[in-house]
Amino acid sequence: MHVPFCVSLCxxxxxxxxxxxxxxxxxxxxxxxxxxxxxxxxxxxxALDASGTARRPLRSVYLGGGTPSLLPAxxxxxxxxxxRDRHGIEDGAEVTxxxxxxxxERGDLAGFAAAGVTRLSLGAQSMEASELRRLGRxxxxxxxxxxxxxxxxxxxxxxxxxVLYDVPGQTEATWRHTLEVLLDAGVDHVSAYALTLDxxxxxxxxxxxxxxxxxRPGARAWRERARAGQxxxxxxxxxxxxxxxxARYGLRWYELSNWAQPxxxxxxxxxxxxxxxxxxxxxxAHAFDGRSxxxxxxxxxxxxxxxxxxxxxxxxxxxxxxxxxxPPGGEERLDAETFAVEEAMLGLxxxxxxxxxxxxxxxxxxxxxxxxxxxxxxxxxxGRIRLSLRGRLLSNEVxxxxxxx
Ligand code: SF4
Numbered sequence: 001m002h003v004p005f006c007v008s009l010c011x012x013x014x015x016x017x018x019x020x021x022x023x024x025x026x027x028x029x030x031x032x033x034x035x036x037x038x039x040x041x042x043x044x045x046x047a048l049d050a051s052g053t054a055r056r057p058l059r060s061v062y063l064g065g066g067t068p069s070l071l072p073a074x075x076x077x078x079x080x081x082x083x084r085d086r087h088g089i090e091d092g093a094e095v096t097x098x099x100x101x102x103x104x105e106r107g108d109l110a111g112f113a114a115a116g117v118t119r120l121s122l123g124a125q126s127m128e129a130s131e132l133r134r135l136g137r138x139x140x141x142x143x144x145x146x147x148x149x150x151x152x153x154x155x156x157x158x159x160x161x162x163v164l165y166d167v168p169g170q171t172e173a174t175w176r177h178t179l180e181v182l183l184d185a186g187v188d189h190v191s192a193y194a195l196t197l198d199x200x201x202x203x204x205x206x207x208x209x210x211x212x213x214x215x216r217p218g219a220r221a222w223r224e225r226a227r228a229g230q231x232x233x234x235x236x237x238x239x240x241x242x243x244x245x246x247a248r249y250g251l252r253w254y255e256l257s258n259w260a261q262p263x264x265x266x267x268x269x270x271x272x273x274x275x276x277x278x279x280x281x282x283x284x285a286h287a288f289d290g291r292s293x294x295x296x297x298x299x300x301x302x303x304x305x306x307x308x309x310x311x312x313x314x315x316x317x318x319x320x321x322x323x324x325x326x327p328p329g330g331e332e333r334l335d336a337e338t339f340a341v342e343e344a345m346l347g348l349x350x351x352x353x354x355x356x357x358x359x360x361x362x363x364x365x366x367x368x369x370x371x372x373x374x375x376x377x378x379x380x381x382x383g384r385i386r387l388s389l390r391g392r393l394l395s396n397e398v399x400x401x402x403x404x405x
Pocket of ligand 1 (some may be wrong): 005008015017066123
């Protein structure tokens with residue numbers, strides 16, 4: 001479930017986010033949004049019920065954003081109750097909330113835990129004040145440590161942090177410092193992403209039915225300046241350093257950008273990479289039926305609210321008013337060949353790699369032979385194959401060769 005509100009916008013961010021007055025204060029659109037989200041939840045669940053698809057309780061629920069920790073704990077509890085009511089939530093399910101570390105952003109962690117949240121994903125990004133400022137972040141390094149301690153006190157059993165490398169001005173020393181401080185604080189899971197400075201407008205993703213919002217002029221100028229401070233070779237060195245340091249603290253890589261203590265791997269993200277079915281709600285959210293259909297909601301909040309709250313804000317609805325309808329968006333159908341190629345590409349992101357039956361498919365085998373020949377892929381027990389460390393650094397090239405076949 002996507003919660004598209006943040007206190008302010010970070011200039012590198014491509015997520016569907018509305019900030020400032022939309023996010024809090026008297027002009028906030030959060031209450032309208034929650035009413036619309038509840039309506040979408042019902043419509044999607046109705047559609048699944050009507051299709052006769054056998055369903056089992058959810059194994060993971062993810063509140064992502066945006067900054068879902070801006071929501072009052074009572075709203076999070078209501079949302080999770082609604083999900084439980086319509087889908088069921090398995091005992092012991094992973095229930096994640098994303099949070100920003102600042103004192104006015106991390107929200108009521110104890111209240112979230114009481115509502116059923118079991119996992120916190122914290123947008124730390126860096127433990128260097130100068131890098132945080134350069135990235136346009138609102139929090140200070142100390143806020144991250146305070147949030148981790150508060151989450152532990154609240155009884156949240158699994159804590160993940162997002163960190164960024166290839167940040168302009170970053171050095172091996174500042175990156176090592178960021179990782180060591182977080183690891184010493186005892187986090188269970190680290191997602192390390194290279195700072196990507198894409199252009200969703202140029203990629204055609206920001207039209208009325210697109211899943212991205214147009215890039216603001218200020219963010220575009222920031223990205224142009226930041227690109228000049230990036231360096232592929234330095235990024236590769238920082239990735240290798242992270243892999244070595246995280247392993248030393250007992251966090252094993254299990255996906256290209258993710259390391260975890262055993263048992264703390266993200267069930268939610270593993271479902272994506274293992275090509276399992278997932279439902280998705282909110283603007284810009286993508287869902288997959290696990291077989292052949294992928295769909296997404298358009299990014300724009302106005303269209304989302306207009307479809308799901310056709311009679312206006314909650315409370316204004318007349319008994320005979322127009323009924324909520326599914327929001328605008330798009331879908332694509334996957335044929336068997338595309339499904340197979342995707343399965344290989346997603347599986348190769350994982351440390352578990354892919355099995356012999358997937359590796360032997362014609363679209364995959366030639367690319368893997370090439371990758372093996374260049375030391376980018378390695379054979380494992382049981383005929384499985386996965387990317388080597390060098391292969392992870394050059395994964396785009398390997399995956400593109402599979403995709404092009
Ligand atoms: S806090 Fe996260 S979601 Fe919000 S604008 Fe910054 S990067 Fe994007």
